[in-house]
Amino acid sequence: MNTKHLPHKTVERLSQYRRTLYLILSKDKTHVFSHEIAQMLHITPVQVRRDIMLIGYSGNLRKGYDIKELIDLIGKIIDTEKGQNVAVIGLGNLGKAIISYFKGKRTKLKIIAAFDINPDKINRVYDGVQCYPASRIHEIIKNEDITIGIITVPAEQAVATAETLVLSGIKGILNYSPKPLNVSPNVFLEEYDMITSLEKVAFYAKKNDERFK
Amino acid sequence: MNTKHLPHKTVERLSQYRRTLYLILSKDKTHVFSHEIAQMLHITPVQVRRDIMLIGYSGNLRKGYDIKELIDLIGKIIDTEKGQNVAVIGLGNLGKAIISYFKGKRTKLKIIAAFDINPDKINRVYDGVQCYPASRIHEIIKNEDITIGIITVPAEQAVATAETLVLSGIKGILNYSPKPLNVSPNVFLEEYDMITSLEKVAFYAKKNDERFK
DNA sequence: TTAGCATTGTTATTATATAAACAATTGAAC
DNA sequence: GTTCAATTGTTTATATAATAACAATGCTAA
Incomplete structure (x- = not known):
């Protein structure tokens, strides 16, 4: 094609x-x-x-x-023929939301690993996805052939997380942290910022309101 | 201005x-x-x-x-001078993520209510935000002067939720359900679909990969 | 005093995305 | 058969967004 x-x-x-x-x-x-x-x-x-x-x-x-x-x-x-493996970095509420969202969905994209630094979460399984310590990101991404990373860590850790992902050979990153990232041109980066979205809605909600009254 | x-x-x-x-x-x-x-x-x-x-x-x-x-x-x-009040409809992982995200942020936007249909969540307070039964959406949006609604309910309930919000006089909607909505033109609607975003990343990750090898 | 430099503010150009217009085609109804 | 209605496929036009180009300014320093 x-x-x-x-x-x-x-x-x-x-x-x-x-x-x-x-x-x-x-x-x-x-x-x-x-x-x-x-x-x-x-x-x-x-x-x-x-x-x-x-x-x-x-x-x-x-x-x-x-x-x-x-x-x-x-x-x-x-899609690719054999599908792509996905990892979620940061198993907070957002990370969990994404995992349960994808659960049971027919798709070539499979979330096969989560990472966190919280000992209470490490080595547990959430919705069928195993959580590993962040220190093992490089190893597991290599070994499990993970090509896509979803960043849901707090802003302070976003840059370091992205660097690790890139060094591990990731092909695409979806960044949900509010911190803008900068990655090498052979890695595709998509960013989404919830605060920006909400402020945008607020702005146009206000404008609409002024227009209609 | x-x-x-x-x-x-x-x-x-x-x-x-x-x-x-x-x-x-x-x-x-x-x-x-x-x-x-x-x-x-x-x-x-x-x-x-x-x-x-x-x-x-x-x-x-x-x-x-x-x-x-x-x-x-x-x-x-x-911003508006006195700020705008926000409600989250659907207190699942995503709803919780959004609420804790905004916690303590200096902003004119205040999340002041959550809604859910799960009795275990109703009448409890999550991160400072009170959860009400979905049946009270209309009443509380009116009384508390809520102008913005964030939809984080499952796809099946999204359309009905949006209708209720619009009838309650909401001014802006941020829709995180994968179900595309249709609202009257005096309500501003912003939609974001995580699956679409991830599939987009997958597509360009694949393309990049082909290009570089 | 005057030349040089970094910066802003604005216009012009290009790229991307959406919408409109319309020819071409197919099957159905008469 | 012939006309008609509905739909696709493509071209053209418009709207939105990003980039490039460059004039204007004002400070610094020779």
């Missing part, structure tokens, strides 16, 4: 399309129209068709898109 | 600038250059200056920006 330059937003939507398609498939439907997908995700049908065009798939004019084919194709694009 | 059309991304960065500025302020500095802020956030100095231009502030050519003035101005733009 030639995925030359898929826009970031398209990649994000592909993930959502796939989950939506599974939902529709479970209703014994075999085909779906762009506007049906669009309606479920509250976006425009044009957006859906454009994204599908970008991945080189074609639908049927009367029946729409073959759901199974589309699911398979999206899988070929965003 | 005339905040006609601040781009979404600028609003997000303003939130980050302010936190960065507080950090610098605590080091007894009174002024800061655009490249210093930029370096801490790993963005370009031009981006910083452009954002600051958009909010109508001017720095000093030799000393840079007055930190206190800039903090105050950002506050005037993104």
Whole structure:
């Protein structure tokens, strides 16, 4: 599959399309129209068709898109054949939330390790995921072929954690700490800051309010 | 303050600038250059200056920006004078994570209520935040003047939760459930989906890997 | 006094993302 | 058959965001 330059937003939507398609498939439907997908995700049908065009798939004019084919194709694009292993660094509330979130989800991504520095958590199993001491990050990431790390440690430890991950050969990092990171260009970094999101909502909530009164 | 059309991304960065500025302020500095802020956030100095231009502030050519003035101005733009009250709906791991995250943070945003349907959680206090039964959402949002709701309930309950919030007069919603919502245009909606984020990281991690080997 | 330098503030350009417009196609109804 | 309605696929246009380019300023120091 030639995925030359898929826009970031398209990649994000592909993930959502796939989950939506599974939902529709479970209703014994075999085909779906762009506007049906669009309606479920509250976006425009044009957006859906454009994204599908970008991945080189074609639908049927009367029946729409073959759901199974589309699911398979999206899988070929965003998954690797044998899947990728994931580690959560920081087993606080957020780390636990992420692990239980993924529990039982059909996906090529498997959370297979958690790390923490709290002795009460180390060597225990949370929702099927073993917690190791942070000192063993390097060793376990190497041995278990973990390619993705989710950082949920406090801000003070985020930079050191990221460095360890990169040195251990990680390929992608999802950073939930409020501390912006800087990693080498061969590691993909995605950052999400809850405080920023909330302050953004607060700002536009205020503006909307002023506009409507 | 005339905040006609601040781009979404600028609003997000303003939130980050302010936190960065507080950090610098605590080091007894009174002024800061655009490249210093930029370096801490790993963005370009031009981006910083452009954002600051958009909010109508001017720095000093030799000393840079007055930190206190800039903090105050950002506050005037993104905060309301008396602050806004926030509720978390769904006191699972994610809800707890958000509450403990905000604990003790200096901010005009105050989480003052949580809601859940689990009797074990109802009427208990978590990190200073009282948990109420979901049946009282409408009443408490009205009475306590809560303007922002953070949805951390399971997907199945997300739509009903959002409807209740909107009917209760909420102004902004931050949706962490994987279920896309649809609210009336006078309510600001921000959605974040962890699975999508992780799948995105997986995709680009894979691509990077292919590119570098 | 004047040249040099680092910085800000602004405009212009490019890149990314969304939306609109519309031709092409297919099957159904008459 | 022929017309019609609905849908896809693609091109064009617009909106948003990031980057680059550069003039203006004011301090320093020769």
